[in-house]
Amino acid sequence: xxxxxPTRPADSPGGRRQRVSKDSPARLRRLAVAVLALRRHLRSxxxxxxxxxxxxxxxxxxxxxxxLSESLAAAALGVLEQCGDLAFGGGRLVAVxxxxxxxDDLDITNLIQETALAYDPGQVLPHGLIALDAGVETAxxxxxxxxxxxxxxxxxxxxxxxxxxxxxxxxxxxRHSRVPEEVPCAL
Numbered sequence: 001x002x003x004x005x006p007t008r009p010a011d012s013p014g015g016r017r018q019r020v021s022k023d024s025p026a027r028l029r030r031l032a033v034a035v036l037a038l039r040r041h042l043r044s045x046x047x048x049x050x051x052x053x054x055x056x057x058x059x060x061x062x063x064x065x066x067x068l069s070e071s072l073a074a075a076a077l078g079v080l081e082q083c084g085d086l087a088f089g090g091g092r093l094v095a096v097x098x099x100x101x102x103x104d105d106l107d108i109t110n111l112i113q114e115t116a117l118a119y120d121p122g123q124v125l126p127h128g129l130i131a132l133d134a135g136v137e138t139a140x141x142x143x144x145x146x147x148x149x150x151x152x153x154x155x156x157x158x159x160x161x162x163x164x165x166x167x168x169x170x171x172x173x174x175r176h177s178r179v180p181e182e183v184p185c186a187l
Contacts, residue, residue, distance in 0.1 A: 034068050034076035041066060042086055042095040049093050058093060084143040098150050105144035108134050112145055116153060116168055125154065125166040142166070 041047075041062070049058055056074065063073030080086045084102040086095050096102055101109040108130070115130055127141040134141070145166050148154045158164045 030072060031075055031079065034066075034072045035079050037066050037068070038062065038073065038076045039080060039085060039095065042080075042093065046095070047093045049088065055088075058088075082139060082143065084146045099147055101147045102143055105140065108136060108141060108144035109147060112141065112148060113153070116148070119168050121168050121170040123168055124160060124162040125168060127166050 047058075047062065053061075055077065056070070059074035059077055060070045062068070062077070063070045066073065068076070077086070081088075084096055084105070086093060087103050089103055111134055112125070112127075112130055116125060119125060125145075127145070128138055131138040131141045142156075145154055145156075149156060149166075152169060154166050155169050156165075157167050160167050
């Protein structure tokens with residue numbers, strides 16, 4: 001193993017691999033590379049998941065197909081699912097198109113849209129209260145808001161007037177914009 005490979009941790013002077021902490025830049029870099037590789041693969045090729053296959057078995061199969069360790073493939077699958085970029089269902093693992101809601105979030109997406117009608121443009125949307133009403137985590141509400149961000153109803157503002165959060169757009173976003181704003185996901 002070469003010490004110049006930025007996706008792998010450097011060897012220690014004794015030739016042994018150094019332990020990489022969970023939040024180290026090297027691990028986050030490797031995870032980001034794995035997420036991109038997995039996202040590209042799933043967008044081009046839906047993967048059939050054998051009936052009854054666990055997520056660990058799916059991670060193992062995808063990891064071997066893409067040259068990733070099982071743990072790195074499992075972490076990348078978790079990130080993509082948390083972001084709403086993929087869904088397990090019907091015996092398949094598929095990439096969710098950017099403007100589409102995650103299949104598990106349809107009811108929450110509708111609740112967010114109904115709640116947004118009660119607020120004025122530019123106001124922050126209380127996604128913590130929406131999560132409480134829906135009985136889910138706030139991360140799932142952020143994931144459910146993804147298609148509403150894509151459509152231009154909402155926007156994620158990391159430095160909004162009331163702090164980071166989902167805000168109702170003051171003006172509709174142009175439909176021709178190529179790159180949507182994304183709700184940040186934890187890596």
